Amino acid sequence: MVLIGSFARVRLPRGRWADAALVGGVFALAVVGGMRPLMGEREEPWPVTVLDLAMIAAACGALWFRRRRPVAVALGALAATAVYYLTSVYDGPLLVAFVVALYAVAAQGLLRAAVAIAALSVVAVGIGTLAGNQDVNGVALFMLTGWLVAVVALGWLRHSRQAYVHEVERRAAGEERLRIARELHDVIGHHISLISVQSTAALHRIEKDPAQAGTALAAIKSSSREALRELRATLGVLRQVDEEAPTAPPPGLARIGELVESARSAGVDVRAHTSGEPEPLPTEVELAAYRIVQESLTNVTRHSRATAVTVRVSYAPREVRIEITDNGRGPARTAPGSGISGMRERARALGGELITGPGRDGGFAVRARLPHGNGASPQS
Template sequence: MRKGPLRPLAADALVATALTGVAVLLAQESTAQRWPPLDAAGYLLLALANLPAVARSRAPVAVCLVVHAVWACYVTLGYWPVVNASASMLAIYTVAALRPLRTAALCAVLMSGVWIYAGAIDGRSGMAAVLAQAAGFPLVLIHFGHLTRRSAELARRLAEEQRERALRAVAEERGRIARELHDVVAHHMSVISVQAGLARFVFDSDPGTARGALAHVAGTSQEALEEMRRVLKVLRADEESAPAGPMPGLHRLGDMVDRVRAGGQPVTLEVDGEERPLPPGVDLCAYRVVQEALTNAVKHAPGAATRVHLRYGRDHVAVAVLDDGRRVLSDKPADSGGHGLIGMRERAKLYGGTISTGPRGEGGWAVRLTLPTSARTAPTGDGTTE
């Protein structure tokens, strides 16, 4: 946790050391430039003007004020002003890179004032050149500092957007996993529960029926495990963990109906139209919706006559699951906390389909789903008949 804050501090320490070293080297040229050599006071002021750069990232404005105050004292004592000019320029650039433009402009005025003050004390440089430098250098430094600040803000904004996208992707993936696991577990566990209850009820009076129910529990459990393994392999999205077999689809609808019928729910299957291969996503979506609808029928209308109607249209496929029983429990996900109806709606929306759920006029419950099978058209209406 402590390594993060130390990195910019270490970098600023290196910058401050290099800046001080350059200033010391320039100070050796003072006599060659017809300026007094540095004495102990001069070297002390040189250090005080350059070493504060170690804190420039944490307190850029304070460092800028200290640097220019020391530089003004340095100039007043008659030393060569150029020795500490680099410290002043770095301070202005840092303020422009880390603080608002207005603050940088005020600090630039301070730099220009010290620059003009140094030129006035020198008397050997033309004031026109001094004024041009006092105006030009701060403008250039502010420009590049402002560009750096905008680039840093853009990088931070992009990083935040990437984090948000990553969080959304994680949430979507969690939802996808939850839907798949719900579809697999809820259906099979409902069938297992019914069969286990039947076996317990007739265990003493009809051992043959009990054994058959337990055998059905074993078979359904094995199928659930296989399907869960297949779902988990798909969710991993790894080439090395590709599913050993195809994901379930409408071609396995008859097996599902047989399994539910064997569990005690009278279910019939009707298929209209010419069966044909469907896009994998559409095929799996239709299968899962029928699976969830049958699971709800087993849980909320046990023993009710249930009909599954599958129809292949020219550019769409439609399924309907209808039962004639009275619902034992409310099928409102907002009250019960269930995710079945929500999952069905999300799947239908994902593939451009329409879905409706609700009571039938003559009694019972109906789930109707229509999914387009081509990109040309998305049919309206449920496309099913009772």
């Protein structure tokens, strides 16, 4: 078991080291397989032997450039291999160099070029067979064709696999950027909106009513401190894993009271109601619910000109429903950057839905349904 674990920890060479290992391995195989002219009774003149060794070196050395010039390398390996087998009395394993080069062409996504080169090699060998070459018969030609088809298929399969993995990674990176952007929007937008409202109020009241101006400045201080705290927690997800930096737990429904107080400090009468039996929810549900309430209250203070807002949270066995209604300007609220699309994305990511529109008694309403019967671990 220890030996197996040791082999499991061995790292295969990558990049240039992998290229060097491949070239060296194929060259060693070809040289060892072509040592017969140097041992025993000679069956070919020395110039031919030297030419064959040069073809071995050329075909194997060309593999170093297979990533940058795959087609040229494959054609060069094919030509060197053809010269070797036409001139040498001995059969060595130099064909391996051509097979590796052909695989590289297909693995680069050049399927038509790989098929054309494979067909060219089969045609060339077929012509030699028809011309009376006793070393290759019809069965050998058929087997060679099968091998080359398999090599091209394996190379194309690798290319397809790499393309798929690249696309998955690209989508994952895009989703992560959107998630972080949405999180930053919700965190910064809410508190900056409150600071903007309170600073405007402070400017208007600083001379006529210094006491109320002081209250507004205190609210600005509280909102800015909370914004910095949540911003640090959000940026924590961008840190490297090995930093092990302590971060605060993500906000949830238990902290909706803080949002209510912040909105009240902006001059809006906010009332919160809870129905059903509160229970621990998965972390992603808690965070989505908190952000939906936060963004809704941000839109109220920024766009609606509302004086009263009601927040309702209803717990059910397998879902939680949230409703935020106000007495503002109603469905005419179409200011850009309101974050409604972000709220809807959060709900959809959990398999739920979010609906916005006019309230029952006028104003504007946001209604969200967030399922949580998904087996996720609850927030501790």
